[in-house]
Amino acid sequence: MSSQKPKGKTPSLISGQNGRPKRVTVGKASKCHRCNSALSKGQTCIAIPQTGESFAKEKRVCDECFKLIIEQTLRDLNEIQQL
Numbered sequence: 001m002s003s004q005k006p007k008g009k010t011p012s013l014i015s016g017q018n019g020r021p022k023r024v025t026v027g028k029a030s031k032c033h034r035c036n037s038a039l040s041k042g043q044t045c046i047a048i049p050q051t052g053e054s055f056a057k058e059k060r061v062c063d064e065c066f067k068l069i070i071e072q073t074l075r076d077l078n079e080i081q082q083l
Contacts, residue, residue, distance in 0.1 A: 019049045020049070021046050021047065021048045021049070021066070022046070022047055023044050023045070023046055023047075024044065024045060024046075024047045024060070025042065025043070025044050026039045026040065026041055026042065026043045026044070026045055026060070027041065028041055029041055030060060032045070032060065032061050032062040032065055033048075033059040033060055033061050033065075034061050034062075034065040035062065035064070035065055037062050037064075039060060039062065045060045045061060045062055045063070046060065046061050046062075046063070046066040047059070047060050048060075048061060048066075048069075
């Protein structure tokens with residue numbers, strides 16, 4: 001077993017190459033990517049980076065949908081922890 005400290009930042013399975021979800025202010029009226037509820041100008045929502053795209057793109061979701069996404073992520077992490 002090596003006693004050397006690992007180099008660099010410890011990677012996370014959640015934050016991929018494109019970055020982490022972040023709270024943003026809606027610039028123009030749009031819809032939640034999951035439930036199609038209205039996101040009005042000035043409201044905040046969560047921008048989730050889309051993976052596998054050749055250019056930066058984000059999916060915007062409302063707080064309620066983001067809460068469900070987080071709950072599913074926690075369930076998935078609990079399953080992974082059992083490995």
